[in-house]
Amino acid sequence: MAAETPNIPLLTPYKLGKFDLSHRVVLAPLTRQRSYGNVPQPHAILYYSQRTSKGGLLIAEATGVSDTAQGYPETPGIWTREQVEAWKPIVDAVHAKGGIFFCQIWHVGRVSNQGFQPNGQAPISSTDKPLMPQVRANGIDVAQFTPPRRLRTDEIPQIVNDFRLAARNAIEAGFDGVEIHGAHGYLIDQFMKDEVNDRTDQYGGSLENRCRFALEVVEAVANEIGADRVGIRLSPFADYMESGDSNPKALGLHMAESLNKYGILYCHMVEPRMKTVWEKSKCPNSLLPMRKAFKGNFLVAGGYDREDGINAIAENRADLVVYGRLFLANPDLPKRFKLNAPLNKYDRETFYILDPIVGYTDYPFLEDMAA
Numbered sequence: 271m272a273a274e275t276p277n278i279p280l281l282t283p284y285k286l287g288k289f290d291l292s293h294r295v296v297l298a299p300l301t302r303q304r305s306y307g308n309v310p311q312p313h314a315i316l317y318y319s320q321r322t323s324k325g326g327l328l329i330a331e332a333t334g335v336s337d338t339a340q341g342y343p344e345t346p347g348i349w350t351r352e353q354v355e356a357w358k359p360i361v362d363a364v365h366a367k368g369g370i371f372f373c374q375i376w377h378v379g380r381v382s383n384q385g386f387q388p389n390g391q392a393p394i395s396s397t398d399k400p401l402m403p404q405v406r407a408n409g410i411d412v413a414q415f416t417p418p419r420r421l422r423t424d425e426i427p428q429i430v431n432d433f434r435l436a437a438r439n440a441i442e443a444g445f446d447g448v449e450i451h452g453a454h455g456y457l458i459d460q461f462m463k464d465e466v467n468d469r470t471d472q473y474g475g476s477l478e479n480r481c482r483f484a485l486e487v488v489e490a491v492a493n494e495i496g497a498d499r500v501g502i503r504l505s506p507f508a509d510y511m512e513s514g515d516s517n518p519k520a521l522g523l524h525m526a527e528s529l530n531k532y533g534i535l536y537c538h539m540v541e542p543r544m545k546t547v548w549e550k551s552k553c554p555n556s557l558l559p560m561r562k563a564f565k566g567n568f569l570v571a572g573g574y575d576r577e578d579g580i581n582a583i584a585e586n587r588a589d590l591v592v593y594g595r596l597f598l599a600n601p602d603l604p605k606r607f608k609l610n611a612p613l614n615k616y617d618r619e620t621f622y623i624l625d626p627i628v629g630y631t632d633y634p635f636l637e638d639m640a641a
Contacts (some may be wrong), residue, residue, distance in 0.1 A: 279583035280576070280591060281608050283325070286567055287498045287535045289370045289446065291590070292325025294583055295604045298571055298594035299329040299374035299449065299503070303622045304630060305346035308334065310356040313626035315363045320601035320631060324368030327590065329449050329538075330360075332376040332456075335436035336429075338394055339457075341382030344624055348373065348439045349432070361444035372501060373440040374449040375433060375491075379457030380418035380466075381511050392419040394429070396461040396483070397468050401512055406622070423471045426483060429457070434490040437500075447499030450487055452525075453540055455511025458484045462506075462525075463515040477517075477524050485528055492532050500534040501569070507542035507555055518542070519555065526563040537564045538592060541572030561587060576607050602635050611636055 281293040305311055318328060334340050334347035347353050357373070364371040380395035387393055395418035404413045421429065437448045452458040460466045461483040467474050473482050484502075492500050506515060506522035515521050522539065529537055542555035561568045570582060571592035579591040597603045599616035606613055620629020 278580055278608065280579045281604065282583075284589060286327065286370075286590070289327070290325060291327055291370065292323065293604050294590045295326065295579070295597075295607060296569060296590050296592040297321050297326070297328040297597045298592045299331055299451070300594050300598055301331050301342060301345060301622070302630065303342060303344045304624060304626060305344050306624075308340060308345065308347045309353055310346045310360055311626065312359070313631065314360045316631045318360055318371070319363040319367055320635075321597060321603075322364045322367040322369035323602075323604050325370070326368075326604060327370045327372070328364060329592070330371065330373045330445070332374045332451050333436070333440075335375050335377050336432040337388045338391075339377040339432070340386040341378030341393070342386075348375065348436050348443065354439045354443045357440075357443035357445070365444065370446050371444075372447045372449050373443070373445040374451050374503065375436045375440065376451035377429065377432070377457040379460045380415065381456060382418075383414055383416040387416075392416055394419055394421050394425075395457065395466075396421065396473065397466055399466065399468065404511070409618075420469070423473065426473060426486075430483070430486045430490050433487045434494045437491040437495045441495050441499070447501065447535065448491060448495065449501040449503055449538060450484075450491060451503055452484050452487075453503045453505035454508060455513035458487060459505065459513050462521060463513045465509075465512065465514040465516070477520060481521075481524060481528060484525070485532075488529065488532050488534060492534055497533040498535050500532075501536040501538055502529065502534065503538040503540070503571075505540035505544075506560075508540055508544060519559065522557070522560045523563055526560040530563075530565045534566060536567040536569055536590075538569035538571065541570060541574075544572035558587060576610070579607075599633050601633055606636060609636075 284291045336349050380393050382393035384390040398420040400417035401415040406413050440448045462480050467480050506518040539557050567589045569590045570588040574591050582588045595616045599614045614633050
């Protein structure tokens with residue numbers, strides 16, 4: 271067994287608002303497509319509790335805010351009573367092991383097709399510009415998208431309200447807080463990014479107007495459950511789902527500064543090097559200006575390994591570091607980082623299969639491997 275290394279910055283305690291974290295390694299929100307019929311399943315109890323450490327922060331997979339929010343098979347929601355009840359034992363299991371658990375609430379917007387929509391209607395978006403078919407993350411299946419319907423100005427408050435009710439439901443299910451999904455080309459990002467947003471009302475045109483919807487969601491959610499329980503995930507530099515921006519740095523800075531007036535708990539940003547889902551690229555841009563502009567807690571994600579994470583904390587570029595694929599494949603990731611132990615390799619082929627065990631709860635722990 272590798273010897274324990276003293277005081278790794280990544281594994282030092284941190285006070286995240288009212289939450290006492292024992293380390294700074296966070297489980298990323300990871301779509302796993304194992305919530306049959308959009309209802310969280312009992313097998314998620316094991317999956318999340320495996321990845322829980324005392325004083326560790328977990329962010330649940332993206333969870334739909336309404337029946338129009340879905341765009342992927344078997345992803346969970348939190349808009350019905352049945353869904354809220356199904357989340358409760360999962361949240362309880364994380365709390366039983368001393369974890370802190372946030373629910374990521376999302377709406378996919380145009381990243382959908384009529385098969386996922388109530389009554390086979392068109393998906394809703396900031397725009398009516400369609401999305402080109404995309405190869406799914408497994409590299410085989412091709413996702414087809416139905417051309418979206420542009421939301422009317424008077425419909426937008428209803429969507430804001432869907433986020434507010436989802437946040438209330440998350441707290442009722444026992445979650446410690448929510449993370450608003452404002453990244454990766456989904457609905458909120460579709461409003462923010464000028465490559466997508468072609469509106470002429472108060473939600474389009476200027477940077478302020480394009481960010482209006484995102485900030486209305488933040489305000490509504492913060493008013494509903496308390497700003498000290500709210501985070502948001504943003505990816506100003508990313509270009510997922512044809513959602514790029516002509517000036518991502520200005521967008522990121524404007525959001526970081528605007529969020530300050532709501533006093534939310536954290537801002538979670540995706541590194542500019544993660545232009546696509548697949549690989550990180552060398553890149554001159556940095557999140558440092560956003561880190562400096564935002565007055566709350568700053569979380570970073572996107573292609574981090576152990577050394578990267580240690581450096582980010584040591585150089586004060588972030589307060590917490592969010593891990594996806596490595597945490598998926600290593601349920602005891604904080605412990606492995608502490609011991610500098612070897613890591614399990616992740617298997618991309620099984621990320622999004624519907625199996626309740628394979629690629630989900632069957633990655634080994636260190637002690638199992640030693641045995």
